[in-house]
Amino acid sequence: MRDLQDRLGYLVLAATALAYFTVYTTSLGRPPGSFDYLAILNTTMPLVLVALGQSLVVLTGGIDLSVGGVVSLCVAITAATGGAPGWIFAVVLLGGLCGLVNGLVVAYGRIAPILTTLATLSVYTGAALWVLPVPGGSIAPEVRAVLSNPNVPTGLGWLALAVAGWWVLRRTRFGMRVYAVGSDETSARAVGVPVERVKAKVYALSGLCSAAAAVFYVATTTAGDANAGAPFILTSIASVVVGGVAFTGGKGSAMGAVAGAVALTLVIDVLFFAGIDPLYQSLFQGLFLVVAVLLGTGAALLARRRAA
């Protein structure tokens, strides 16, 4: 039963996917086609990437509220420059740098993660507004064709790359250290884990993921908005939670968060095809979040009872 909690993200995703399939088929009289799957893939990619970065931070016992600001800033720059390859490289680098600043302040400044990233959220959002005062901008068609092609599932390749990246990362020494810091910082320090460096890197990676998400976002929506990142703060945290990553750190996997992100995106489609008034959307998302976590804790409780 302990496994159930670990695999919460996949179970929730499977249940949501089943609901999506059923509701879609009954409402349109045919099963979803390749076009629908592609649309889901392309709209979910930004959240998948932000959730991936967020989960790394949460695994160390932290939280990153500044993802909203980093996504906004990177969306603004990408859209304002039209997504020339050199600029995309610069944007991803800048995202990593923004994250690194968070990490340095958290690790060496010893300021609580939620407060550090709350302050930098404001700074990065301001910078985004400075770059792109009014919504607009553009993206080069070539970039769109490579990242979120509306006809070919190029997104699958990038998704696979992100999954492979995590798969490799968690087997490296750094990956082990992330879990060590999250499980018990004092013990990790005692056995010689460079806790400060691990934390700094984790936030930098989160910034990097947010920047990549921003590029995908502009490629999918073909325009930018300096407030584009704001919704990602709460949705990325929700994805991590639904994915079974513990807020106390050290437990869970980034893949769970990725599954959680896809599930959260699918819920919106389920509500749409079930004919529910979009005004009620967040009501169901909120319930979904709490119920998913209750299922997880319920499973853990059962496991403990059985073990006792």
Place this chain on the structure above:
Amino acid sequence: MNRRAAYAVAVAAVVLILGAVLSPGFASWPGLRAVLIVASFTGFVAAGQMLVVLVGGIDLSIPWVLNAAAIVLTTTGLGLADRLPLALALAVGAGLLAGLVNGLGVAWLGVPAVVMTLGMNGVLQGLTLGVSQGLTCGDCGHYAPQPLRDLFAGTVPAALLVWLGAALFVTVLLTLTTFGRRVYATGANPRAAYLSGVGVKGVTVALYTLSGGFAALAGIMLVGYGGQASLGLGDPYLFESIAAVVVGGVSILGGRGTYVGVIAGSLTLVAVTTVLRAQQVPEYGRLMIYGLVILAILFAYGRERAHD
């Protein structure tokens, strides 16, 4: 008053003096009156946020508890003075109820505070939007009854007396009652508090309930100030409430902090924004400076202890 709260008061004083030097009219009573009124809204939400932060929790449901209470008030009050008592009771009741459910979820079901309150925020957002149909109904009269608007009239508006009352309530509750002792004991070490006979769960539920009540109070006051309720009214207060609490010298880890500090924190945040506005700093500049000011204050007195 502890050392951090003293720093918070000093910072507020410095910011206010700086404002008086930089912009003429700031130091006059009308100028100060405007700052105090806007700070009172932050002060109300921050009172609730402080109470839950004191036991190491967090309340992310403030924006839509506030907004739901505001909508309940205007749609049941219908702008009529004789319906005001009923409308006030319903609005405060709605806030208390939302807080109670948060508290029960956190204390008894063991849902992490971030998840429970984030879910509650979504549920209330969906309910408010759905039931009010996005405020598209033209003849519902989403207006504030006259007595509520009168709170903001006069040289010394009654609204400030309400804030003073709330401040006295919170301060007396925390410093002069056994309940207050239990709150600090729970925040400092929940296990030790439990073992020495503190009803940790009951305390937690009570604090979340109060936080819901304070968010509702802020919503009611905002309706009186603006003359009507709008959707998204509470959104700025999520991060602002956390910032005010921390700038006010309350430890985000719980167990330490006073409302006097939080009042100073609210004043600091509002004064910074007001001064920047008076200096005609564009929005992007305001956001960036606001973030940097919070970061600077955190570095001054918001750091955690060294690990060694």
